[in-house]
Amino acid sequence: MPPVRRPRSAKAAPASLHLTRFLPYRLSVLANTVSHTVAKLYETRFGITIPEWRIIAVLGGGETLSAGEIAQRTAMDKVQVSRAISRMLDSALILRESGDADRRKALLTLTPKALTIYAEIVPMALAYEADLTTALSDEERATLDQLLTRLQARADGLAAAPARDDAGDEDGGA
Amino acid sequence: MPPVRRPRSAKAAPASLHLTRFLPYRLSVLANTVSHTVAKLYETRFGITIPEWRIIAVLGGGETLSAGEIAQRTAMDKVQVSRAISRMLDSALILRESGDADRRKALLTLTPKALTIYAEIVPMALAYEADLTTALSDEERATLDQLLTRLQARADGLAAAPARDDAGDEDGGA
DNA sequence: TCAAGATAGTTTCGTTTGAAACTGTTGCAA
DNA sequence: TTGCAACAGTTTCAAACGAAACTATCTTGA
Numbered sequence: 001m002p003p004v005r006r007p008r009s010a011k012a013a014p015a016s017l018h019l020t021r022f023l024p025y026r027l028s029v030l031a032n033t034v035s036h037t038v039a040k041l042y043e044t045r046f047g048i049t050i051p052e053w054r055i056i057a058v059l060g061g062g063e064t065l066s067a068g069e070i071a072q073r074t075a076m077d078k079v080q081v082s083r084a085i086s087r088m089l090d091s092a093l094i095l096r097e098s099g100d101a102d103r104r105k106a107l108l109t110l111t112p113k114a115l116t117i118y119a120e121i122v123p124m125a126l127a128y129e130a131d132l133t134t135a136l137s138d139e140e141r142a143t144l145d146q147l148l149t150r151l152q153a154r155a156d157g158l159a160a161a162p163a164r165d166d167a168g169d170e171d172g173g174a
Numbered sequence: 175m176p177p178v179r180r181p182r183s184a185k186a187a188p189a190s191l192h193l194t195r196f197l198p199y200r201l202s203v204l205a206n207t208v209s210h211t212v213a214k215l216y217e218t219r220f221g222i223t224i225p226e227w228r229i230i231a232v233l234g235g236g237e238t239l240s241a242g243e244i245a246q247r248t249a250m251d252k253v254q255v256s257r258a259i260s261r262m263l264d265s266a267l268i269l270r271e272s273g274d275a276d277r278r279k280a281l282l283t284l285t286p287k288a289l290t291i292y293a294e295i296v297p298m299a300l301a302y303e304a305d306l307t308t309a310l311s312d313e314e315r316a317t318l319d320q321l322l323t324r325l326q327a328r329a330d331g332l333a334a335a336p337a338r339d340d341a342g343d344e345d346g347g348a
Numbered sequence: 349t350c351a352a353g354a355t356a357g358t359t360t361c362g363t364t365t366g367a368a369a370c371t372g373t374t375g376c377a378a
Numbered sequence: 379t380t381g382c383a384a385c386a387g388t389t390t391c392a393a394a395c396g397a398a399a400c401t402a403t404c405t406t407g408a
Contacts, residue, residue, distance in 0.1 A: 017296045019231045019248065023303050024208045026322050029249045031205035033329040034198045049364095057193045067387060074193065075203045079366065082388055104373045104386040122191045129197050131332055135324045143314075144321050148200050150309045151318075155207040158305055223394090241357060253396070256358055278356040278403045354405070364395070374385075 034132065041124050046117050051076055051084035052093070053121065059094075059110045060118040066105040093117070208306065215298050220291050225250055225258035226267070227295065233268075233284045234292040240279040267291070 019025050039050050048056070054074040059065060065073070071081045085108065088094040093114040099105035110118065133141050193199050213224050222230070228248040233239060239247070245255045259282065262268040267288040273279035284292065307315050 016235055017231055017299060019228060022231075022299065023306065024205075024212045024299075025228070025249075026326070027201065027205040028209050030322060030326050030329060031198075031201040032249075033326065033333055035202050037329065037333045038198045054193060054199070057191055057196075057199075061190060068385090075199075075206075077366075078387065079389090080364095082386095083364090086388085099386095102374070102386085106387075125191060125196065125198075128332070132197065132325065132328055135328050136321065140317075140321060143317060144325075147310065147314060147318050147321075148204060151306065152200070152204050152207065154306055154309050155204060155211065158302070159207055159211045242355090251396075252357065253359090254394090256356095257394085260358085273356095276356085276404070280357075349408100351408090352406085354403105356403080357401085359400070360398085362395105362397095365393080367392095368390085370387105370389070372386085372388100374383105376381100376383080378379105378381085 038125065038128055041128060042117075042121050045124075046121070047091075048093075048117070049084070049087075051080050052088055055081070055084055055088065055108075056093070056110060056114055056118050056121070059108065060115070060122070062110070062115070064107050064109045066099070066107065068105070070108065088114070212299065212302055215302060216291075216295050219298075220295070221265075222267075222291070223258070223261075225254050226262055229255070229258055229262065230267070230284060230288055230292050230295070233282065234289070234296070236284070236289070238281050238283045240273070240281065242279070244282065262288070 035050065039053075042048055042053050051074075054076065055070055058070055058073045067078060067081050067085060070076075070085075071078045074081070076084075085094060085096070089096060092111055095109045095111055096106045097109075099107055133144075136144065209224065213227075216222055216227050225248075228250065229244055232244055232247045241252060241255050241259060244250075244259075245252045248255070250258075259268060259270070263270060266285055269283045269285055270280045271283075273281055307318075310318065
């Protein structure tokens with residue numbers, strides 16, 4: 001059980017904050033650098049965007065999913081998914097058929113064209129990932145995996161819970 | 175024991191790619207979750223955006239910097255910095271005076287109002303960071319630090335280096 | 349001295365984004 | 379049934395973004 005943790009000793013020194021040592025900042029910059037590089041990989045080659053790539057990635061196995069399920073698995077919101085799908089319909093990367101049982105849900109499948117792209121991108125993506133982690137030992141890679149998993153879980157928790165152990169007043173005002 | 179070791183050279187099987195195990199994706203999602211949460215922290219309380227917070231962070235020590243230097247230290251591009259500064263001028267968070275020696279450069283300093291905000295945000299930001307890494311031991315925190323540093327360096331390198339052994343055609347077309 | 353050219357920062361333009369409003373469909377309950 | 383809330387997905391609107399064009403200043407070198 002976590003002890004009541006009080007912000008580091010003291011309120012005196014504001015403990016100057018160096019952006020380059022601030023975890024949220026570092027994660028943001030790193031993710032940005034990486035995303036940008038990977039995006040270039042398939043953007044220049046196949047003319048698809050990050051959201052489109054993610055959709056291809058989750059449907060690449062040949063599965064059929066609804067837009068909502070895609071949103072969940074790609075961590076994108078439904079608006080983003082909707083727009084990406086619309087683009088992919090235009091470029092004939094995806095197939096949409098109305099759901100049989102529930103006509104609100106549209107069933108989405110990749111076209112052969114998209115499957116081809118998938119087959120070509122996957123090795124590139126994995127190669128980049130391997131390249132990126134070249135500087136890490138196998139053990140370090142495993143550790144990284146672990147740490148990221150735990151951080152994500154924790155971040156999810158903190159995102160949900162607004163305040164500390166405070167009563168749940170949602171709205172701050174001002 | 176080292177779990178699944180993937181032979182890097184595999185070219186045969188397309189090695190299905192699970193988004194949830196793909197490092198760029200995971201970094202993106204994690205950074206996003208974290209950024210969003212932190213942003214809420216100071217957005218609701220002080221009405222400032224992420225770029226503005228970053229500028230406050232680098233100027234919080236009382237330093238005077240030019241827009242270009244800010245861009246460098248915050249990893250934002252100059253357009254973003256320019257716009258953030260413009261907003262901050264409106265809300266009296268920043269002070270701009272024309273450079274003496276080089277009149278192209280504007281010297282930027284935080285106003286007392288912004289310094290107050292800085293003093294209030296820093297503990298909140300550090301508390302969040304501490305909260306986030308609660309699930310990590312001290313050793314793991316150090317490891318994470320190390321790994322992120324190395325990954326960033328590597329990512330920077332890969333971002334600079336264009337393509338693999340391909341000819342350098344920049345434009346992909348449709 | 350003055351004509352490139354480099355540099356600092358801003359503005360413009362078209363695109364992307366997220367939140368909220370909206371349309372259409374389903375499930376539930378009176 | 380009908381009425382209404384919940385849900386799936388789309389559209390709208392205003393803000394935010396990036397790339398490229400632009401303004402203003404400084405540097406250079408002929």
